[in-house]
Amino acid sequence: MTGNPLxxxxxxxxKSIGVGIAILxxxxxxxxxxxxxxxxxxxxxxxxxxxxxxxxxxRESASTALRETGRFTGEVEVKPRRRTLVISVSLHLAEVxxxxxxxxxxxxxxxxRELEQMIDSYSKMVExxxxxxxREKERVEKLLLNLMxxxxxxxxxxxxxxxxxxxxxxxxxxxxxxxxxxxxEQNDPTxxxxxxxxxxxxxxxxxEQFGVERIKTIGDAYMAVAGMxxxxxxxxxxxxxxxxxxxxxxxxxxxxxxxxWEARIGIGSGAAVGSVVGVxxxxxxxxxxxxxxxxxxxxxxxxxxxxAPVEMKYDLIDGFQVEEIGAYDIKGLGxxxxxxxxxxxxxxxxx
Amino acid sequence: xxSTFQKxxxxxxxxxxxxxxxxxxxxxxxxGHHFDNIDMARLMDHQTKFVSALMGGPSAMTDDRLAHxxxxxxxxxxxxxxxxxxxxxAMREHGMDDRDIxxxxxxxxxxxxxxxxxxxx
Numbered sequence: 117m118t119g120n121p122l123x124x125x126x127x128x129x130x131k132s133i134g135v136g137i138a139i140l141x142x143x144x145x146x147x148x149x150x151x152x153x154x155x156x157x158x159x160x161x162x163x164x165x166x167x168x169x170x171x172x173x174x175r176e177s178a179s180t181a182l183r184e185t186g187r188f189t190g191e192v193e194v195k196p197r198r199r200t201l202v203i204s205v206s207l208h209l210a211e212v213x214x215x216x217x218x219x220x221x222x223x224x225x226x227x228x229r230e231l232e233q234m235i236d237s238y239s240k241m242v243e244x245x246x247x248x249x250x251r252e253k254e255r256v257e258k259l260l261l262n263l264m265x266x267x268x269x270x271x272x273x274x275x276x277x278x279x280x281x282x283x284x285x286x287x288x289x290x291x292x293x294x295x296x297x298x299x300x301e302q303n304d305p306t307x308x309x310x311x312x313x314x315x316x317x318x319x320x321x322x323x324e325q326f327g328v329e330r331i332k333t334i335g336d337a338y339m340a341v342a343g344m345x346x347x348x349x350x351x352x353x354x355x356x357x358x359x360x361x362x363x364x365x366x367x368x369x370x371x372x373x374x375x376x377w378e379a380r381i382g383i384g385s386g387a388a389v390g391s392v393v394g395v396x397x398x399x400x401x402x403x404x405x406x407x408x409x410x411x412x413x414x415x416x417x418x419x420x421x422x423x424a425p426v427e428m429k430y431d432l433i434d435g436f437q438v439e440e441i442g443a444y445d446i447k448g449l450g451x452x453x454x455x456x457x458x459x460x461x462x463x464x465x466x467x
Numbered sequence: 468x469x470s471t472f473q474k475x476x477x478x479x480x481x482x483x484x485x486x487x488x489x490x491x492x493x494x495x496x497x498x499g500h501h502f503d504n505i506d507m508a509r510l511m512d513h514q515t516k517f518v519s520a521l522m523g524g525p526s527a528m529t530d531d532r533l534a535h536x537x538x539x540x541x542x543x544x545x546x547x548x549x550x551x552x553x554x555x556x557a558m559r560e561h562g563m564d565d566r567d568i569x570x571x572x573x574x575x576x577x578x579x580x581x582x583x584x585x586x587x588x
Contacts, residue, residue: 198493200507227486230511234485237512238478238519245525 136222157194157203202229264400265329267345280391286343287351287385288410289359294378294419296336322361326354331402341402344390352431359422360459382414383424412446426453470523471567485514488557497549521574534581542583551575
């Protein structure tokens with residue numbers, strides 16, 4: 117391989133390139149030629165056993181492939197120093213002066229493997245963060261859904277604002293506990309909170325069952341509405357159903373609990389506006405004639421009674437016991453004909 | 468405030484620094500021997516997460532984890548200092564400002580107690 121200038125140039129070239137080259141005899145795997153890069157990765161092949169580990173790693177698959185197709189590509193790992201190198205090996209058969217030879221081309225793909233590993237690690241980190249963000253988003257969504265009805269939340273999420281909307285036919289329920297202020301003065305705040313949490317959670321479940329939205333609680337006051345943001349023709353009976361079950365729940369609860377609670381409930385009907393109020397501390401609120409009416413009638417109601425305007429009588433008469441209680445002067449609303457609403461007996465028993 | 472991680476272009480910066488840092492550590496006469504029998508994939512995974520965490524990027528590297536992976540290794544103060552120095556050098560090689568390098572180094576130093584064996588400070 118020496119003497120001819122062209123051969124010398126070729127040899128110099130083979131020595132200097134980053135590709136590892138070797139020629140091995142097929143019969144006994146003696147290395148006939150190798151360049152510097154090859155020796156760098158696998159050690160000097162003239163030393164006994166230098167290549168044995170690398171050859172062993174691919175011997176079976178390579179010899180089969182070479183016998184069948186005359187070619188083989190694969191990877192071997194070597195550790196000439198501290199760093200593990202990944203070398204891609206491409207073998208093919210050639211004949212030199214009537215003898216079968218294996219030409220080996222090797223490339224150092226360690227950097228590529230390291231980068232792949234790094235991208236893999238990084239992707240896992242990002243995926244993990246994405247999952248965390250997703251969970252956080254769900255938590256925020258859940259929180260916001262406590263503040264506003266889903267339909268309003270969807271509008272808020274899409275447009276960033278909520279357009280105030282007037283609903284002409286809604287029914288509103290207002291509930292308030294008798295003697296709550298005294299209770300808070302006489303008991304530890306955690307007891308008060310525990311009681312409210314327990315009762316309001318039960319109320320929320322009942323509201324949900326009848327398609328009624330709890331709008332807010334203010335201290336011991338509980339306000340729920342039907343007929344918005346989705347219009348429903350039976351909004352009056354929906355809130356009345358809730359009202360009746362709220363009182364039934366309290367009656368049942370009082371039988372087994374240490375603290376006995378009595379509530380007054382007012383029901384109003386008519387128009388109301390629903391909107392998100394506030395910029396930083398936003399809250400979905402409902403206001404309007406129906407809300408005022410419910411608030412006033414709740415104050416007027418006797419403990420464990422439900423009071424509603426007579427106009428609701430015909431909506432409720434089929435499902436409830438409705439009793440006219442006459443005209444009363446209601447603050448801010450003038451003289452109003454009122455009714456007491458009670459559960460239908462059979463229905464009440466079944467609850 | 469944006470992190471060093473963001474300032475230098477996110478993962479691109481981390482990957483360059485980590486590759487250099489990785490090579491420097493393996494070549495180091497002072498600390499290289501600790502990595503003689505460490506799997507490349509594991510070391511790469513650890514360093515990517517660690518350097519990303521130091522630079523304020525997305526990372527799952529908690530102090531507990533850091534303590535756990537180092538608990539069986541007998542690391543001296545000199546070795547720890549050498550690794551901090553190598554990381555600074557890797558960052559400098561990739562054009563990071565001295566101020567940012569100091570910031571990252573400070574983060575690294577803050578974890579000294581989790582990396583060194585108990586009793587060596």
